Amino acid sequence: MSWWQKAASETQVTHRQRVWLYILATIIMFLLVIPTVIVIPMSFSESQYLEFPPREWSLRWYQEYLNTPRWVNATITSFKVATLTMLVATPFGTMAAYGLFVSGGRMSKMLFFTLMTPMIVPVILIAIGTFYVFGRIGLVNSIFGLVMAHTVLSVPIVMIIVTSALRTYDLNQERVAQSLGSTRIRAFFEITLPQLKFSIVTAALLAFLTSFDEVIISIFLSGGGNSTLTKQMFSALRDYIDPTIAAISTLMILLSTGLMLGLQILGGRGAR
């Protein structure tokens, strides 16, 4: 019996009958992935302009990126903001998720949804709102203001991940720890936290990426010496198009996929 005639899964459907599905899935995969990966060859082009496929190869646009203070500064800003956002959003999001999960009830459900709104509301609205408010209190163009705004976006992500981890966690473990003589806070740190570790690390990395990839709020709130990389890319695209953008995009793809791969490996080990 050839592969074609074998059942594709625990059904009567054979691979031959599934061929259309495989083709469709392949097309969809390409449509999803190509816009992302097309910048990679473009970034190694020798040409002044974005072109595909490149006629000549070179690393000049990577050199351009690393030798332009504007780009380097923006990169440093982005890393700073993303790291700070991660450091603020992760503990706050974790505390919010834990508190609301443990207390339960209608009130905490409402609070949960309130904290989720930044995920539902168009980001442009948040950007305009914070721009207006921060303008009044002098936080526009400051790292602090940018971190605050990005934290608002990242906290829901942290909360979703930590809450879903708590759903499979047995809170009786904390009760047992207390009955065995541990204070509640110690029970949280010694019993609950180690078991949420992987989810919290995941949440932290996603908070980092949320800030690092964010464009709209950054356009409104960052400028001058505190421009983020995404804001700088956006401005550059408007003024002149050269393959530096492709080089930076390639590096950003590398960073994102690198982090996600790292998570997968970590997760594989965590699950044992």
Add this chain to the structure above:
Amino acid sequence: MTSDASASLTISVTELTKKYGRVFALNAVSIDVRAGEFLTLLGPSGSGKTTLLMAIAGFNRPDSGRICFADEDITVLPPHKRGVGMVFQNYALFPHMSVFENVAFPLKLRKISAEEKHHRVLEALKTVQLSDYAERGIDQLSGGQRQRVALARAFVFGPKILLMDEPLSALDKKLREEMQIELKQLHRQLGVTTVYVTHDQREALTMSDRIAVINEGELAQIGTPREIYNRPANQFVASFIGESSFIPLHRDDSGQLVHEGVAVLPVPNEETGKEWSLVIRPERLLLEKPKAKRTNGKIYFDGVITELVYQGETAIVMIELGNGKILTSRANTRAGDDVDSLELGQTVSVSIDKNDAIVIPGETK
């Protein structure tokens, strides 16, 4: 370790009330647990038995009433200061720690020296027959082994009170029955006051020194397993424990309880109500041989067999009386008992010894 009253404390619960919204989870419940006693809180789910256990452990704050360990009022003492060992339904072992670390956890909190800790953990593991498992991970243990680790962790630090919330309900029937006996032996060995929550009446009867039957937030009855089974105080206890049939009785002017015009029993106590019920435990309702002589010491019923269920060591025979009431008899299946020759629709006589008859006040459905 031997049974020793000084190793345990009394628990006295006085008029304890806890409301969730408008519902009374506990309504003025008072129970005194003796030092070293194995007391079971038995009731259906939602009866308030777990709420009571959690109040004793310190995980909820009663609206009113008091809980004392010996003479000390601990009603609002936080759980970590109560020094009670606790075992939960789903074990609640710490999966990120080994068996040894789990059992050592309460000792670590008490800052006990490494050497002493090592010694006591191994001692506790030996008590629960898990000496060779100290270095195992929790995910490498079977259900019964996990239960033992949870137990060892609960008593390793020498608590004077042990609380257990349906600790065996996740195990299969055979293992559960073995663990019941083991728990009972462990209790005898440690001599620690134990409060045990279960909804399984057989488990309660098997393990307890005394049983407190809880229903709808109130104490329905407290007594030894024999008292609870043989002398249920009310209809709830009579129907929740055992599989009883009920026959309505009326009290006549001379103080006799009458069933269908025949005086069967005297009124057992001072109660003055007119309506009473006869509680018949199926294993005490015997099939009469045809044409057997009737005696004064028994109450007889005649009826038609409507159902026969063979269950191996016993068989269930359901008999419909002339008035439509159905009685259940659990008959032995020994050759001499002739159960095999019974047929549906057959007319039979059944009897219960007056000493086995239970009478409770009030009418029953």
